[in-house]
Amino acid sequence: MTATRTAPPPADPMLPRPFRVTRSHLDTDDTVTLSLEPLDGEPLDFAAGQFTMLHAFGIGEVPISISGDPTWPGPLTHTIRDVGSVTHALVTAQVGEVVGVRGPYGTGWATDAAAGGDVLLAAGGIGLAPLRPALWEIADRREDFGRVVLLYGARSPADVLFAHDLGRWADEHAIDVEITVDYAPPTWRGRVGPVTKLISRAGFDPPNTTALICGPEVMMTLTANALRGRGVPTDRLRLSMERNMKCGVGLCGHCQLREFFLCVDGPVLSYDRLAPLMDVWEF
Amino acid sequence: MAEASILELHGLQDLLQILRSRGYRVMGPTVRDGVITVSDIANIDDLPRGVGDDQDAGHYRLRDRGDDALFGFAAPMQSAKSVFFPADELLWRGRRESEGFSTEPAEAPSEPVALIGVRSCDLAAVGVQDVVLSSRGFPDSRYVARREDAFVVATTCADPAGTCFCASMGTGPKPSAGYDIALTELLEPEHRFVAEAGSQAGADILAQLGTEPATSEDTSATEQLVTDAVASMGRIMRTDDLRNLLYSQAQSRHWDEVASRCLACQNCTMVCPTCFCTSVEDVSDLSGDLDERHRVWDSCFSQEYSRLHTNFVRDSTASRYRQWITHKLAAWTDQFGMSGCVGCGRCVTWCPAAIDITAEVAALRNSADQDREG
Amino acid sequence: MRTIPELLTDSPFFHGLDKAVIDLVAGCATTARFDAGDMLFRAGQSADTFFVIRHGRVAVELRNPSRGTITLDTVHDGEVAGWSWLIPPYLWMFDARAIEPTSAVAFDGACLRGKCDRDPALGYALMRQVSQVMYERLQAARVQMLDLYGAPT
Numbered sequence: 001m002t003a004t005r006t007a008p009p010p011a012d013p014m015l016p017r018p019f020r021v022t023r024s025h026l027d028t029d030d031t032v033t034l035s036l037e038p039l040d041g042e043p044l045d046f047a048a049g050q051f052t053m054l055h056a057f058g059i060g061e062v063p064i065s066i067s068g069d070p071t072w073p074g075p076l077t078h079t080i081r082d083v084g085s086v087t088h089a090l091v092t093a094q095v096g097e098v099v100g101v102r103g104p105y106g107t108g109w110a111t112d113a114a115a116g117g118d119v120l121l122a123a124g125g126i127g128l129a130p131l132r133p134a135l136w137e138i139a140d141r142r143e144d145f146g147r148v149v150l151l152y153g154a155r156s157p158a159d160v161l162f163a164h165d166l167g168r169w170a171d172e173h174a175i176d177v178e179i180t181v182d183y184a185p186p187t188w189r190g191r192v193g194p195v196t197k198l199i200s201r202a203g204f205d206p207p208n209t210t211a212l213i214c215g216p217e218v219m220m221t222l223t224a225n226a227l228r229g230r231g232v233p234t235d236r237l238r239l240s241m242e243r244n245m246k247c248g249v250g251l252c253g254h255c256q257l258r259e260f261f262l263c264v265d266g267p268v269l270s271y272d273r274l275a276p277l278m279d280v281w282e283f
Numbered sequence: 284m285a286e287a288s289i290l291e292l293h294g295l296q297d298l299l300q301i302l303r304s305r306g307y308r309v310m311g312p313t314v315r316d317g318v319i320t321v322s323d324i325a326n327i328d329d330l331p332r333g334v335g336d337d338q339d340a341g342h343y344r345l346r347d348r349g350d351d352a353l354f355g356f357a358a359p360m361q362s363a364k365s366v367f368f369p370a371d372e373l374l375w376r377g378r379r380e381s382e383g384f385s386t387e388p389a390e391a392p393s394e395p396v397a398l399i400g401v402r403s404c405d406l407a408a409v410g411v412q413d414v415v416l417s418s419r420g421f422p423d424s425r426y427v428a429r430r431e432d433a434f435v436v437a438t439t440c441a442d443p444a445g446t447c448f449c450a451s452m453g454t455g456p457k458p459s460a461g462y463d464i465a466l467t468e469l470l471e472p473e474h475r476f477v478a479e480a481g482s483q484a485g486a487d488i489l490a491q492l493g494t495e496p497a498t499s500e501d502t503s504a505t506e507q508l509v510t511d512a513v514a515s516m517g518r519i520m521r522t523d524d525l526r527n528l529l530y531s532q533a534q535s536r537h538w539d540e541v542a543s544r545c546l547a548c549q550n551c552t553m554v555c556p557t558c559f560c561t562s563v564e565d566v567s568d569l570s571g572d573l574d575e576r577h578r579v580w581d582s583c584f585s586q587e588y589s590r591l592h593t594n595f596v597r598d599s600t601a602s603r604y605r606q607w608i609t610h611k612l613a614a615w616t617d618q619f620g621m622s623g624c625v626g627c628g629r630c631v632t633w634c635p636a637a638i639d640i641t642a643e644v645a646a647l648r649n650s651a652d653q654d655r656e657g
Numbered sequence: 658m659r660t661i662p663e664l665l666t667d668s669p670f671f672h673g674l675d676k677a678v679i680d681l682v683a684g685c686a687t688t689a690r691f692d693a694g695d696m697l698f699r700a701g702q703s704a705d706t707f708f709v710i711r712h713g714r715v716a717v718e719l720r721n722p723s724r725g726t727i728t729l730d731t732v733h734d735g736e737v738a739g740w741s742w743l744i745p746p747y748l749w750m751f752d753a754r755a756i757e758p759t760s761a762v763a764f765d766g767a768c769l770r771g772k773c774d775r776d777p778a779l780g781y782a783l784m785r786q787v788s789q790v791m792y793e794r795l796q797a798a799r800v801q802m803l804d805l806y807g808a809p810t
Contacts, residue, residue, distance in 0.1 A: 012374070012375070012388050012424065013421045014374045014375065014563070014576065014578075015374075015375055015386050015388060016386065018383040018384060020382075020383065039382070039383055055565075057377065057379060057384050057574055058377075058379075058565060058567035058571050058573075058574045059565060059567075060563075060564075060565045061563065061565070083592045083593065084592065084593075098382065098383025098384060100384070242591065243589070243591060243596065244588065244589055244590050244591055244596070246561070246562050246563045246581075247561070247563055247578075249420065249421035250419055250420055250421060251415075251416065251421065251423060251559070251561070252560060252561045252562065252563065252578075252581070253559060253560035253561070253581075253583070254560065254562070254581070254588060254589075256610065256614070258530075258609070258614050259613075259614040259617035259618055261618070264419075264420060276530075280533045280534060281534075281602065282596060282597050282598060282599060282601075282602035283533070283596075283602070
């Protein structure tokens with residue numbers, strides 16, 4: 001499965017490459033999408049599902065999934081939520097500021113392996129950001145896939161990300177987009193309830209489906225179990241797992257989930273390999 | 284395997300001098316602050332002559348052996364790990380520029396190290412770290428450089444300590460590979476060393492020292508010494524099916540029992556010769572214009588280790604102890620094709636709560652057997 | 658023109674119930690239609706009715722003087738709305754508003770309770786179905802309560 005593309009390892013994989021912020025788009029009150037251009041002009045080639053280590057000078061680094069379109073040459077795109085000192089620095093970075101980038105790292109969604117069947121993507125909250133590149137990879141060769149369904153759970157209508165893309169995927173790329181929120185004002189005419197509730201109505205053929213799931217771990221486990229119950233094979237259920245990362249290159253040990261280094265063996269792992277780990281407390 | 288030869292006591296002194304004259308920083312075991320530790324040594328007088336050790340769970344004492352053995356002890360407090368894998372390593376220095384920032388990698392390690400008196404268990408641990416740090420996707424280039432430049436003189440353990448179990452782990456007491464010269468210290472009838480070259484560099488130096496071939500008495504004395512050492516191992520660990528045992532016991536109530544004793548003090552991970560976890564720290568100055576990236580030793584026993592946003596994945600001591608032992612004895616084999624434990628016993632010796640990894644494995648086997656019967 | 662028992666078999670709620678049971682409860686039911694914006698029931702009113710949505714969409718809402726109205730749940734084709742008819746004091750806790758033109762089968766709560774009292778086998782069969790719905794709603798409510806997509810606290 002050719003799910004990764006990495007630049008040849010530099011002499012020192014811990015040296016960040018400088019990238020300039022060319023655009024900062026406020027998605028919600030705590031989430032921003034940054035467009036980054038390399039100072040050396042060398043574009044960063046990546047596969048959907050991979051991440052980079054983003055560096056705020058003097059503060060630190062965090063792993064952030066790439067949220068851009070891998071099929072379209074353009075700036076490196078990251079969607080970042082303000083949850084700590086490094087992400088705060090990134091979220092408040094001004095156009096023209098320079099941040100450091102290492103990567104891309106990790107296993108991707110492997111959309112090419114899903115060709116020939118149906119694809120169900122389930123996104124929870126900011127989990128839509130790492131799935132966005134997969135949706136663009138699929139849209140780019142839409143005829144290679146059967147039915148494609150996106151189930152997206154957001155906190156509230158104001159927290160829905162990439163509204164413009166959601167419209168394009170539905171209208172121009174024959175992707176069934178179903179959205180639900182946890183709560184809503186009365187002006188919302190869409191669904192309210194957990195994302196798992198969208199599964200029973202979704203049009204897909206479970207034994208012939210690859211499911212790509214991304215979001216908070218509780219949401220991913222509930223969704224994976226529900227899909228497994230519907231008959232999606234566990235080796236075709238792919239989750240993007242998250243743990244603390246310090247190096248991104250398999251050396252610091254922090255991202256281990258039992259035998260898996262999430263920066264090298266993941267972050268995308270199939271449920272047949274994850275299932276024994278997901279039920280164990282504090283694993 | 285090269286022919287064994289005999290190195291007299293003065294030959295050992297000559298060996299140190301040759302290494303120094305070739306530009307090596309010579310390091311070896313020496314007594315300091317009541318422990319045997321690895322430090323710079325100038326000559327054989329710096330070695331722990333006549334010093335032995337008593338080690339048990341949560342117990343370390345030096346003792347007078349009553350003889351002149353230079354290597355008559357088991358695992359020193361430190362292994363070879365801190366020589367090749369420093370606790371704090373500067374990776375690069377950054378400076379804010381008018382446009383963005385520039386980075387300059389830190390200087391490569393300068394002085395090659397000659398490490399004298401490495402125990403077989405610690406040698407095996409270096410071999411484990413070679414796999415972990417230099418044989419996978421992104422090798423640690425500074426580690427590789429230090430290893431390539433190093434000269435290793437290993438020694439056979441004649442006096443295993445109370446916490447030793449290298450025989451169970453297949454890593455000793457006699458070094459089998461990974462050294463330039465291996466020495467077995469014989470005290471009777473004369474104080475001398477049986478020397479074997481493990482590399483061309485080692486063979487060259489032995490040739491330069493002009494050693495005599497070892498006799499058959501010398502080699503049988505060595506073999507007897509090893510047999511006796513194996514028989515007097517302080518502890519035993521059954522390693523059969525260890526991976527499945529630990530994986531299957533993830534939900535055991537035993538973890539809470541260990542947690543009632545474990546202080547999560549991180550001693551075990553600090554003294555363990557194979558633990559490799561690190562953290563990456565960006566250190567800035569007050570102006571904010573300079574940034575130094577350091578890689579520092581870290582431990583899975585710290586709460587911060589498993590921070591995820593505003594919470595900790597492994598909040599309880601029980602989950603952290605489980606993580607450490609499961610990784611060391613089980614996940615490690617899936618990751619690297621070998622056990623992470625070399626049986627040096629340091630985690631047992633230096634645990635203030637006297638927690639014994641071999642006893643914990645035995646307890647888990649008991650637990651698993653009870654689950655099967657119950 | 659389909660009979661009420663035939664309409665009921667469209668709903669997953671009634672799958673697995675005997676035809677005899679369905680016919681019996683159908684005796685308490687009428688069809689109902691709501692325009693977008695119509696209230697099916699209001700919080701505080703007596704809970705007399707149990708709805709099976711045939712087609713449309715119903716929002717379950719809570720009105721809060723300081724925060725306005727919040728939608729907690731939406732009910733869709735084939736799903737049921739309301740079970741306060743089952744639990745004393747038989748008062749609605751929430752508002753239910755059709756947000757699209759909605760057709761439903763409406764059961765008289767008192768009639769259903771009466772039939773369940775007289776026929777325990779019917780009562781048990783119905784309670785099993787209601788418990789299943791309540792279980793799923795409770796799970797969903799708890800997951801929503803976790804605020805999984807909210808900012809980490």
